[in-house]
Amino acid sequence: MFTTFREWIDNRHEYAKAWKQKTENKAVGYFCTYVPEEILYAANILPVRILGSHEPPTVTEPYIFAMFCHLCRDCLAQGLKGRFDYIDGIVEGQSCLHLRQAFNAWRLHIPTDFAYYIHVPHGVQSPHAIPFLTQELAKFKKALEDWTGKKITNEDLDRGIKAMNKNRELMRKVYEYRKLDNPKITGLEAMEMVLSSQMTDKDEHSKLLEKLLEELPSRNLNRNPGVRLMIIGSEDDDRVFMKNVEALGATFVMDEHCTGSRYIWDDVVPHEDRLFAIASRYVNRVPCPSKDWPEFTRVNQAVKLAKDFNVQGALVIQNKFCDPHGIEIPPLREALKTIGVQTYPFEFDVTVPWGQFRTRVEAFLETLTGLAELF
Amino acid sequence: MTQVKEYPTELLKIWNEGKQLRGKYYKNYLTAHERGGLRWAGGAWSFSAIPAGLGEDVYCITGEPHGATIAFFKDFTAKCHEAVEAAGFPRTLCAYMRNYWGSILLDKYILADGTVVDGHPAPDFIWQDHICCSHGKWYQVARWLEEKKGRKVPMYCVDVSVGYPMDKPLEEYKINYIFQQLNDGIEWLEKVTGRTYNDKLLCEAVWNEINATRLWAEICTLNQAVPAPLDEKSMYSLYVMGTLIKHRPECVAFYEKLKAEVEGRVRRGIAAVANERFRVITDTQPPWGFLKIFREMEKYGVVSLGSLYTYGLIGMWKYRPDGTWAPKELPPRKPQTREEAVRMIVEWTVDRPEWAHFYVPEAKTKMILSIVKQWKVDAVLLHYNRGCEGLSVHIAENRHGLVEAGVPVFPFEGNMGDEREFDFPGTLARLTTFFESMELKKLKE
Numbered sequence: 001m002f003t004t005f006r007e008w009i010d011n012r013h014e015y016a017k018a019w020k021q022k023t024e025n026k027a028v029g030y031f032c033t034y035v036p037e038e039i040l041y042a043a044n045i046l047p048v049r050i051l052g053s054h055e056p057p058t059v060t061e062p063y064i065f066a067m068f069c070h071l072c073r074d075c076l077a078q079g080l081k082g083r084f085d086y087i088d089g090i091v092e093g094q095s096c097l098h099l100r101q102a103f104n105a106w107r108l109h110i111p112t113d114f115a116y117y118i119h120v121p122h123g124v125q126s127p128h129a130i131p132f133l134t135q136e137l138a139k140f141k142k143a144l145e146d147w148t149g150k151k152i153t154n155e156d157l158d159r160g161i162k163a164m165n166k167n168r169e170l171m172r173k174v175y176e177y178r179k180l181d182n183p184k185i186t187g188l189e190a191m192e193m194v195l196s197s198q199m200t201d202k203d204e205h206s207k208l209l210e211k212l213l214e215e216l217p218s219r220n221l222n223r224n225p226g227v228r229l230m231i232i233g234s235e236d237d238d239r240v241f242m243k244n245v246e247a248l249g250a251t252f253v254m255d256e257h258c259t260g261s262r263y264i265w266d267d268v269v270p271h272e273d274r275l276f277a278i279a280s281r282y283v284n285r286v287p288c289p290s291k292d293w294p295e296f297t298r299v300n301q302a303v304k305l306a307k308d309f310n311v312q313g314a315l316v317i318q319n320k321f322c323d324p325h326g327i328e329i330p331p332l333r334e335a336l337k338t339i340g341v342q343t344y345p346f347e348f349d350v351t352v353p354w355g356q357f358r359t360r361v362e363a364f365l366e367t368l369t370g371l372a373e374l375f
Numbered sequence: 376m377t378q379v380k381e382y383p384t385e386l387l388k389i390w391n392e393g394k395q396l397r398g399k400y401y402k403n404y405l406t407a408h409e410r411g412g413l414r415w416a417g418g419a420w421s422f423s424a425i426p427a428g429l430g431e432d433v434y435c436i437t438g439e440p441h442g443a444t445i446a447f448f449k450d451f452t453a454k455c456h457e458a459v460e461a462a463g464f465p466r467t468l469c470a471y472m473r474n475y476w477g478s479i480l481l482d483k484y485i486l487a488d489g490t491v492v493d494g495h496p497a498p499d500f501i502w503q504d505h506i507c508c509s510h511g512k513w514y515q516v517a518r519w520l521e522e523k524k525g526r527k528v529p530m531y532c533v534d535v536s537v538g539y540p541m542d543k544p545l546e547e548y549k550i551n552y553i554f555q556q557l558n559d560g561i562e563w564l565e566k567v568t569g570r571t572y573n574d575k576l577l578c579e580a581v582w583n584e585i586n587a588t589r590l591w592a593e594i595c596t597l598n599q600a601v602p603a604p605l606d607e608k609s610m611y612s613l614y615v616m617g618t619l620i621k622h623r624p625e626c627v628a629f630y631e632k633l634k635a636e637v638e639g640r641v642r643r644g645i646a647a648v649a650n651e652r653f654r655v656i657t658d659t660q661p662p663w664g665f666l667k668i669f670r671e672m673e674k675y676g677v678v679s680l681g682s683l684y685t686y687g688l689i690g691m692w693k694y695r696p697d698g699t700w701a702p703k704e705l706p707p708r709k710p711q712t713r714e715e716a717v718r719m720i721v722e723w724t725v726d727r728p729e730w731a732h733f734y735v736p737e738a739k740t741k742m743i744l745s746i747v748k749q750w751k752v753d754a755v756l757l758h759y760n761r762g763c764e765g766l767s768v769h770i771a772e773n774r775h776g777l778v779e780a781g782v783p784v785f786p787f788e789g790n791m792g793d794e795r796e797f798d799f800p801g802t803l804a805r806l807t808t809f810f811e812s813m814e815l816k817k818l819k820e
Contacts, residue, residue: 063771067467067761094536096508097733097768104736104769117734119549122505123534123556132537132552293511294501294518294530318465323764326465327472327512331519333463347465 001212002189005196009239012199016048017086019201026088026148031075031103033198033258034093034120034288036137036278038268041202042152042160043144048087049198050075050102051237054350063105069319070350071235072098079110089114089147091140093282094122096290096324114147116140124283124291133279141275157274163202168264170209171197175261177216178253179309184219187231187252188242194260195237225251227368228310230341232256232302232332233317234325234348241352245315245361254309256302257317262286265301289324299328299335306341313368315361316345342368379676379818382602382646389633393612396629398487400619401444405484405496407434413568416498416517418510419618419688420727422533424720425557426502427580427622428572429564436498438513440618441485442471445478446663446792448489454481456793469509470762470792472516479520497521500567501530502560506733507765529567531560535724539734545725553721561713574713580622581716582709585691585723587621590630592690592702597637598680599750602646604637607657607679608669609647617689650818652676653810656746657756658773659684659766660791665799668806675807675815680750683742684766687728692742700745729766736769740776747782754783754813756806762790785809 008015016027027046030037037047052074057066059080060073078084090112092103100117107115118140121129141152171194177184185193193212197205226249231242236257246252255261266285271277292298306314314336318326333343344364346357407414412432417423419437426433446452455477460466462480464473478484482495501518505511511532521528533556537549565572591614598605605613613633620626639645650673657679661668669679686692691703703726710716732739746752755777760767777784785806790796807817 061771062775065759065767065771067759067767068764097764098508100734101769105772108736108772117538119536119538121534121552122511122536123532126534126556127559128552128555129534132548135546135548289512290508293505293515294532296515296519320465321467321764323468323508324512326468327509327516329465330463331516345463 001208001215002185002192004208005189005192008196008200009192012048013083013086015200016046019046020086027086028089028091028114029084029087030090031092031099032095033263034095034282035091035118036093036140036282037202038157038160038164038278039137039141039144039152040091040160041163042156043148043150045144045148046201048084050078050084050090051195052350053078053083054238054240057350060105063109064101067321068101069098069234069321070348071319071322072102074350075099076102076105079106089116091116091118093118094120095288096322098322116143120282122291124287125293125295125297129283130276130279133283134273134276137275137279154274157278161268161270161274161278163206165267167197167202167206167209168267170206170213171264173213174209174216175264182221182225183251183253184216184221186221186246187229187255188239188246190252190255191237191239191242191259194263198259198263224249225253227251227365228253228312230254230256230302230306230309230311230314231260231317232314234319234322235259236317236348238348238352241354241357244354244358248358248361248365250365254305254311256298256305258288261305262288289328296328296331296335299332302332303335303339306336307339311341313364314341314343315364316343317348318345319348379650379652381649382644382651384646384649387609387636389629389636390612392632393616393629394487396616396625397612397619401436401486404434404436405486405492407432413500414496414498415500415502416514417502418504418513420506421502421504422557422720422724423502423620424577424580424584424622425560425717426564428561428574428577429568429570430573430576435502436496437619438475439471440615441478442474442792443660443663444487445474445485446470446794448485449664449794451483451485451489451491452664452792452794456795466793469513469764470790472509472513474792475513476516476520479517482524497524497526498528500564501528501532502564503530503532504535505532506536506730509765531563533557533560535730536733537725539731539738540725541735541738550718550721550725553725554718557717557721561717574716577713578710578716579624581720583624583627584622584720585705587617587626587630588689588691588723589702589705590627590634591617592686592692594630594634594637595681595686595690596702597634597641600641601751602644602648602651603654603678603680604640604645604647605681606647606669607681607685608666610681610685611661611666614685614689621689648673648676648678650676651678653678653753653813653815654751655679655754655756656743656750656752657682657684657758658743658770659758659760660763661758662789662794662797663791664794665797668799668803671803672806672810674817674819675810676818677810677815679756680752683728683739683746686746687742690728691723691726692728693726699749700742732769732773733765736772737776739769740773743773743777744780744782752782754785754809757784757786759786759788760791761788761796762792783813
């Protein structure tokens with residue numbers, strides 16, 4: 001199963017092209033998990049998350065000032081290189097200035113049939129955020145209807161909600177196996193499971209998850225889990241880093257980022273007004289730090305997850321220039337320290353210097369296992 | 376050396392008054408408690424007219440100007456940055472924010488003249504708004520830092536990230552979203568301060584803000600004259616009043632006097648730069664520790680007339696039916712009730728020119744091109760500002776737009792508030808080469 005997840009990621013474009021050919025429906029690229037995929041599924045559109053390829057940047061400099069994060073530049077690079085030439089449109093749900101630039105540069109420089117920006121409110125702790133987003137979603141739904149020429153009914157929305165809720169629920173069930181003393185899946189596998197769900201048909205993905213859940217109870221990884229780690233921070237799809245760290249005598253037993261738990265943790269609670277229900281989910285979900293003020297609710301969530309998954313240490317990741325995550329590093333580290341979870345910060349770029357990082361990870365693992373006292 | 380026409384020039388008569396007003400602002404905040412007053416902290420774009428309803432003895436400190444003041448005094452800035460980095464924050468964050476936090480961490484406060492006093496004066500409450508990724512987070516951390524010192528500071532932040540009205544007014548539900556948050560905010564202010572809110576003071580403050588921000592736009596319009604009566608370096612000391620006290624009658628009075636003086640300069644042909652022969656504008660905040668670059672430009676007969684930032688950070692503008700960019704028309708009358716005042720300030724504010732580029736890069740390019748045309752600009756200097764992602768967002772797109780329109784563009788990289796990221800000699804060398812490519816020769820050493 002995990003091989004399939006990996007193949008889906010590695011062959012994401014071929015997958016989407018084949019899906020389009022098979023269904024004769026549209027595919028839309030989206031930049032951030034604040035895009036309500038429920039509505040896209042309701043419109044029979046395949047949402048495909050636009051992520052980077054972790055290659056050194058070569059084409060984005062004229063469009064995005066290099067002090068913006070590597071993710072937004074790498075995403076745009078994929079468009080400029082024509083790797084998403086099969087998508088019929090792009091959508092962004094307001095998250096940060098960085099991805100907004102990728103969206104706008106794409107809109108301006110890459111021929112696109114449909115480009116839509118949803119003003120997902122930042123003030124998600126305000127009681128007025130849900131009604132506001134409900135209105136925004138109504139506009140988005142109308143724009144999709146106009147574009148596709150097909151009305152989106154309540155039944156369609158129910159179908160979209162059901163597909164998304166089911167997929168998230170199944171992945172949360174898989175996550176439960178990470179709580180075990182000897183987890184049934186590695187952090188890399190968990191990441192690949194969630195990542196692949198962001199670029200494949202949810203129904204197909206869920207079918208594979210159901211099979212996986214049947215097999216997981218008897219699965220044995222035949223490896224010493226080592227130190228129980230958590231990875232926290234900006235968008236992270238650096239699978240090489242995950243694999244390398246887990247080869248050093250550790251297992252990522254939990255994560256707190258948008259290619260992991262933050263994507264799957266909250267469901268749409270049914271309501272007669274479907275758009276209100278969807279808006280509620282996106283306002284009340286575990287927030288991206290860009291929307292998390294005045295209270296640090298995401299930090300509290302990270303602390304809770306660290307406790308629930310019996311985490312020993314956490315790697316705190318900041319994509320270089322990502323201000324919302326960078327700002328939260330000291331409060332996050334301090335909060336985790338209060339429950340005895342040591343942390344180590346890493347600044348990620350489009351590629352990471354594994355030689356240096358390896359030394360730092362090893363040193364951190366030594367401090368967690370007490371080996372440091374030997375020297 | 377080439378000889379060019381020399382215009383008459385003279386110092387601004389109002390200069391010292393502005394200096395005193397700014398000096399008083401920082402002192403008033405510091406000493407507010409001695410007079411039984413209240414202190415609040417928030418951004419320069421926060422709806423400052425709203426807390427004004429709490430009384431006449433309410434003083435604010437706006438974060439960005441405070442961060443810029445710190446940046447001007449480089450020794451203190453360096454200490455602030457060291458403190459912030461030692462606390463574990465990345466050095467790539469907003470430079471103003473780091474300056475501000477550094478001041479809290481060092482427990483020191485800088486006055487407008489550079490005097491550093493012991494004890495960072497904590498606000499009684501935080502009143503902020505949020506359109507940039509860092510706005511709400513800035514004060515969330517400021518509050519966290521204060522709490523570590525045992526001071527609990529309540530915080531309210533208004534989300535204004537609803538998009539920008541392009542060719543039609545903003546939708547009613549977007550206006551309402553901000554309006555409702557501000558109304559809730561008034562109740563919150565009463566609760567956290569224990570004071571009774573005065574709607575009459577609110578109406579006054581809203582009307583002051585509307586007038587002050589319109590007046591500043593009118594003053595900037597006067598710079599369309601040749602020779603320009605104001606240069607950008609001087610304008611920094613003038614526009615700043617709108618970033619500090621845009622809701623106060625002193626601000627309106629200052630801008631009224633300034634406008635009269637600048638009108639006089641235009642009438643009499645008084646130039647800001649005596650040998651003006653090439654007109655440029657810049658973009659975003661300057662590297663505050665290196666304002667001498669403007670004096671270097673003058674040696675080539677170059678005057679910087681301002682920027683969309685200087686004109687539109689606080690000044691309010693609108694496109695007229697004839698397509699010209701002009702000061703926004705005042706509402707027909709002063710607000711009379713709380714509801715009217717709050718709605719009026721929301722409807723006034725959502726047109727803020729410096730909010731456009733957050734969403735639509737083409738809108739900013741259009742405004743810059745309007746300035747180029749109406750202000751008779753020869754070239755644009757784009758500051759790729761590593762210190763402010765909010766005002767640098769989409770700047771590469773703006774460069775494209777200007778170049779496509781045939782405007783000479785000089786992009787340079789720097790940082791408004793962290794001198795470690797601005798290469799003064801290197802930038803100056805490239806800038807002079809750019810001027811030479813514009814066929815300008817140095818007029819004086």
